[in-house]
Amino acid sequence: xxxxxxxxxxxxxxxxxxxxxxxxxxxxxxxxxxxxxxxxxxxxxxxxxxxxxxxxxxxxxxxxxxxxxxxxxxxxxxxxxxxxxxxxxxxxxxxxxxxxxxxxxxxxxxxxxxxxxxxxxxxxxxxxxxxxxxxxxxxxxxxxxxxxxxxxxxxxxxxxxxxxxxxxxxxxxxxxxxxxxxxxxxxxxxxxxxxxxxxxxxxxxxxxxxxxxxxxxxxxxxxxxxxxxxxxxxxxxxxxxxxxxxxxxxxxxxxxxxxxxxxxxxxxxxxxxxxxxxxxxxxxxxxxxxxxxxxxxxxxxxxxxxxxxxxxxxxxxxxxxxxxxxxxxxxxxxxxxxxxxxxxxxxxxxxxxxxxxxxxxxxxxxxxxxxxxxxxxxxxxxxxxxxxxxxxxxxxxxxxxxxxxxxxxxxxxxxxx
Amino acid sequence: xxxxxxxxxxxxxxxxxxxxxxxxxxxxxxxxxxxxxxxxxxxxxxxxxxxxxxxxxxxxxxxxxxxxxxxxxxxxxxxxxxxxxxxxxxxxxxxxxxxxxxxxxxxxxxxxxxxxxxxxxxxxxxxxxxxxxxxxxxxxxxxxxxxxxxxxxxxxxxxxxxxxxxxxxxxxxxxxxxxxxxxxxxxxxxxxxxxxxxxxxxxxxxxxxxxxxxxxxxxxxxxxxxxxxxxxxxxxxxxxxxxxxxxxxxxxxxxxxxxxxxxxxxxxxxxxxxxxxxxxxxxxxxxxxxxxxxxxxxxxxxxxxxxxxxxxxxxxxxxxxxxxxxxxxxxxxxxxxxxxxxxxxxxxxxxxxxxxxxxxxxxxxxxxxxxxxxxxxxxxxxxxxxxxxxxxxxxxxxxxxxxxxxxxxxxxxxxxx
Numbered sequence: 054x055x056x057x058x059x060x061x062x063x064x065x066x067x068x069x070x071x072x073x074x075x076x077x078x079x080x081x082x083x084x085x086x087x088x089x090x091x092x093x094x095x096x097x098x099x100x101x102x103x104x105x106x107x108x109x110x111x112x113x114x115x116x117x118x119x120x121x122x123x124x125x126x127x128x129x130x131x132x133x134x135x136x137x138x139x140x141x142x143x144x145x146x147x148x149x150x151x152x153x154x155x156x157x158x159x160x161x162x163x164x165x166x167x168x169x170x171x172x173x174x175x176x177x178x179x180x181x182x183x184x185x186x187x188x189x190x191x192x193x194x195x196x197x198x199x200x201x202x203x204x205x206x207x208x209x210x211x212x213x214x215x216x217x218x219x220x221x222x223x224x225x226x227x228x229x230x231x232x233x234x235x236x237x238x239x240x241x242x243x244x245x246x247x248x249x250x251x252x253x254x255x256x257x258x259x260x261x262x263x264x265x266x267x268x269x270x271x272x273x274x275x276x277x278x279x280x281x282x283x284x285x286x287x288x289x290x291x292x293x294x295x296x297x298x299x300x301x302x303x304x305x306x307x308x309x310x311x312x313x314x315x316x317x318x319x320x321x322x323x324x325x326x327x328x329x330x331x332x333x334x335x336x337x338x339x340x341x342x343x344x345x346x347x348x349x350x351x352x353x354x355x356x357x358x359x360x361x362x363x364x365x366x367x368x369x370x371x372x373x374x375x376x377x378x379x380x381x382x383x384x385x386x387x388x389x390x391x392x393x394x395x396x397x398x399x400x401x402x403x404x405x406x407x408x409x410x411x412x413x414x415x416x417x418x419x420x421x422x423x424x425x426x427x428x429x430x431x432x433x434x435x436x437x438x439x440x441x442x443x444x445x446x447x448x449x450x451x452x453x454x455x456x457x458x459x460x461x462x463x464x465x466x467x468x469x470x
Numbered sequence: 471x472x473x474x475x476x477x478x479x480x481x482x483x484x485x486x487x488x489x490x491x492x493x494x495x496x497x498x499x500x501x502x503x504x505x506x507x508x509x510x511x512x513x514x515x516x517x518x519x520x521x522x523x524x525x526x527x528x529x530x531x532x533x534x535x536x537x538x539x540x541x542x543x544x545x546x547x548x549x550x551x552x553x554x555x556x557x558x559x560x561x562x563x564x565x566x567x568x569x570x571x572x573x574x575x576x577x578x579x580x581x582x583x584x585x586x587x588x589x590x591x592x593x594x595x596x597x598x599x600x601x602x603x604x605x606x607x608x609x610x611x612x613x614x615x616x617x618x619x620x621x622x623x624x625x626x627x628x629x630x631x632x633x634x635x636x637x638x639x640x641x642x643x644x645x646x647x648x649x650x651x652x653x654x655x656x657x658x659x660x661x662x663x664x665x666x667x668x669x670x671x672x673x674x675x676x677x678x679x680x681x682x683x684x685x686x687x688x689x690x691x692x693x694x695x696x697x698x699x700x701x702x703x704x705x706x707x708x709x710x711x712x713x714x715x716x717x718x719x720x721x722x723x724x725x726x727x728x729x730x731x732x733x734x735x736x737x738x739x740x741x742x743x744x745x746x747x748x749x750x751x752x753x754x755x756x757x758x759x760x761x762x763x764x765x766x767x768x769x770x771x772x773x774x775x776x777x778x779x780x781x782x783x784x785x786x787x788x789x790x791x792x793x794x795x796x797x798x799x800x801x802x803x804x805x806x807x808x809x810x811x812x813x814x815x816x817x818x819x820x821x822x823x824x825x826x827x828x829x830x831x832x833x834x835x836x837x838x839x840x841x842x843x844x845x846x847x848x849x850x851x852x853x854x855x856x857x858x859x860x861x862x863x864x865x866x867x868x869x870x871x872x873x874x875x876x877x878x879x880x881x882x883x884x885x886x887x
Contacts, residue, residue, distance in 0.1 A: 071804070075827055154849060160838055162848055169860050170830070248684065252860050267665065271684040273861040294883040301885035387488070409878050410492055413587070421577055421881025430886065431579055431877070432571060443586050443669050443874040444690040445862040457860040460848070461826050464838025466711040468718035469847065 059243050062231050063171070063198060063250035069228035070170045070196035078145040080223055081191055085141040088191075088219025089134035092184065095215045096130050102211035103180065110204055123178045123205055133184040133212075136435070140188040143434040146453045147194045158467050164458040168194030170252035172455055173272070174437075175200045175241060177258045180208035187216050187230050189437050193455035196229050198251060200244055203236035210234060238265075245270040253445075253455075255438050275450070278441035279365045280310030280393035282423045285382040285408070287399035288319040292326050294420060295398040300333050301422040302396065308367050310439060311394050311426045315362055315372040317382045323375045324348050337369045344375035362389045379404050383411050390414055392441050394426040415441060415448035476660050479648050480588070480615060480667035486645035487587045487613035495562040497640055498608055502558040505636025506551035509601065512632045513547050519628035520597065527595075527621055540595045540622055550601040550629075553852070557605040560851040563870045564611045575884055581875040585611030587669035589872055590689070591854075592617045592658060594675045597625035604633050604647050606854050610872035613646050615668060617661055620653035627651060655682075662687040670862075670872075672855050692867070695858035697727030697810035698782045699840045702799040702825070704816035705736040709743050711837060712815040717750050718839040719813065725784050727856060728811050728843045732779055732789040734799045740792045741765050754786045761792035779806045796821050800828050807831055809858050811843040832858060832865035 073081075092099070103125040110120050146166050153163035172195040176182045183199060190197035201209040213232040220229050233244060245254055245266055254274040256266045266274055284302050286295040302313035318326055327348045339349065340357040353373075361372045362385070376382045386395055396418040397408040405419045416426040426448065428436020433451030440446045446454035490498075509516070520542040527537050563583050570580035589612040593599045600616060607614035618626040630649040637646050650661060662671055662683055671691040673683045683691055701719050703712040719730035735743055744765045756766060757774040770790070778789045779802070793799045803812055813835040814825040822836045833843040843865065845853025850868030857863045863871035
């Protein structure tokens with residue numbers, strides 16, 4: 054499909070989406086299993102293509118992290134196949150009757166869950182996204198219309214070819230997965246303007262991709278944005294619990310969006326808490342306000358700036374601020390939060406209630422690590438991303454978030470007067 | 471607020487939205503009642519301002535329809551006030567626990583319905599939208615950030631001022647309603663790029679407004695699009711019921727989006743049905759395919775073109791096509807539908823099931839008029855628009871569609887391993 058215009062590729066995905074919308078769960082699950090089989094069967098071809106991508110990245114002097122994200126091996130391929138089988142085991146959201154009622158005139162109204170249609174995803178170097186996104190789209194009855202990066206193009210072509218063979222084995226259209234092979238920026242812009250073809254676009258990438266989408270997309274999209282997450286340690290907190298939560302939220306995996314970036318601590322417990330916390334976070338750089346500096350001395354690298362409080366470090370670095378009240382903590386969060394995940398550690402019922410009500414974020418947590426805000430951890434089985442917008446889906450998006458509701462109305466000849 | 475920059479107006483709406491998010495239902499209802507009272511109390515001022523708008527429209531040679539939409543009188547003002555009181559009587563969607571579960575590690579997860587925040591609406595000449603939109607936004611805990619047209623600006627300023635007085639009487643911030651008084655096109659574009667301020671934009675207007683939104687908006691939006699609605703009369707239909715439904719769907723109010731535009735009729739019943747139908751639709755112009763022409767002769771004005779089938783007439787005009795099968799009907803609808811409302815008249819269970827499953831629209835109806843696809847008729851009490859997109863809300867949007875879900879997670883010190 055390399056040379057076809059993007060609109061033509063989109064039309065093929067759209068046509069396939071009509072078949073998928075009425076495919077049975079059993080057929081979709083069979084296709085997921087078959088796709089997993091073909092993925093493993095074709096491991097030599099896929100790893101060969103991937104080796105070329107990796108060699109090109111190394112030749113271009115890409116950093117070790119980029120190369121590692123790109124690299125596949127037998128274990129990673131097995132994990133992609135396992136992912137598809139695990140999605141086959143999840144409940145199918147399609148056909149669920151979300152609600153229903155009868156009107157006084159006898160009209161029977163139901164809202165039934167149906168696929169969105171064509172789900173488009175623009176993503177960066179990780180080739181496993183090709184398989185993961187395909188699995189979630191297929192299970193929810195959607196055609197996957199994928200556009201990866203040039204750096205992973207050989208891997209993506211090989212993976213997509215295997216997945217398409219799996220689809221055909223189960224009797225589903227090849228075009229239930231369509232990969233855009235043109236990785237030019239102009240093609241990405243054309244892609245995000247295929248209104249009438251793409252039902253939702255989920256961009257998975259950094260700020261420059263998000264900016265391109267905001268400025269150019271005419272199709273509906275869901276933004277999987279930054280996570281500048283806070284943990285607030287209240288005056289009433291169990292301080293041992295608070296230290297464990299802050300340590301986990303900051304250090305368990307600092308490079309991800311649900312890691313904590315700023316610690317807010319109530320003045321009444323700041324000295325005790327920060328003094329106990331510091332040795333637990335040995336590898337973490339601290340920046341803090343003046344009060345933090347007074348408590349921790351040289352352990353604090355520098356005075357925290359506005360910019361520090363606004364930054365998603367994604368690194369072993371923590372901004373700290375001592376606050377006088379719960380209100381001051383909420384005000385700080387309201388100012389700097391990106392609306393992802395915000396936690397309070399407290400034993401005070403009223404403080405917990407106010408925090409949950411007044412903090413505006415996809416997820417608010419009481420006495421738990423921000424790291425739990427993730428599709429797998431919350432029980433969705435898998436996730437396609439974490440939405441930081443409020444429209445359509447907010448927070449981790451699983452299979453249900455790849456569907457919409459259709460009104461199905463049954464009458465007995467009713468007309469409107 | 472006339473001279474304030476739009477971003478400043480937005481920041482004020484945002485600040486008010488934080489207060490509204492935690493306002494009680496009783497307070498919001500009191501504000502709706504107070505706003506209705508002030509609207510009636512200030513009738514002389516509002517009707518005076520409106521008379522100036524009407525005079526300007528007439529002086530500019532605007533058509534009778536435009537002037538009629540613009541004109542207020544005591545009855546219309548009473549109806550606006552009644553609308554606010556009726557919204558006060560609806561159930562408050564905020565605080566509903568949509569679902570909840572406990573994870574194996576003991577985390578208690580709930581998804582709680584919360585306001586979107588700042589709901590922005592761009593609309594055209596009808597000044598009643600100022601009051602209707604405000605009512606729905608307030609009840610659902612959102613600040614209303616409104617931008618009407620220049621033709622209704624005097625009316626809108628007077629109405630907004632009355633509603634803001636009502637808010638203050640109930641102790642809510644004036645800025646729960648912010649009206650943009652700058653009606654220049656540049657201001658509209660600036661408005662739809664207030665990312666971080668506007669949580670959803672609902673444009674209510676024609677294709678040129680929609681195009682401006684698609685090309686310029688960076689805030690999330692929901693499109694209230696066209697309705698090119700079809701009625702398909704199946705071979706098995708009760709033909710008397712079918713005639714009543716077609717007549718109702720076409721003529722009861724032809725100027726609205728849920729009116730029918732094309733009739734598809736199965737060949738087996740076409741001659742009988744169309745011959746009986748024609749006299750019932752005396753004032754309606756017919757365009758049809760060759761088979762329709764053979765049955766109805768000169769009653770058909772012209773052969774229906776591609777363009778006729780693709781057009782939302784919004785008028786006393788009906789396109790007709792005779793089809794050989796249910797499949798052909800579905801294929802026609804798939805090609806020309808705008809995804810609004812599609813109806814089948816049938817007594818055949820399998821045909822009804824297939825139509826509901828295979829037709830991709832916000833609403834599918836069996837044996838009922840398309841005119842029922844409307845927030846009031848479906849029991850929402852009121853509607854802010856009818857979404858023809860699949861993201862967030864599809865079909866009539868009531869109070870629930872002006873909310874989002876927040877994850878509220880309670881732990882006992884859990885950390886992730």
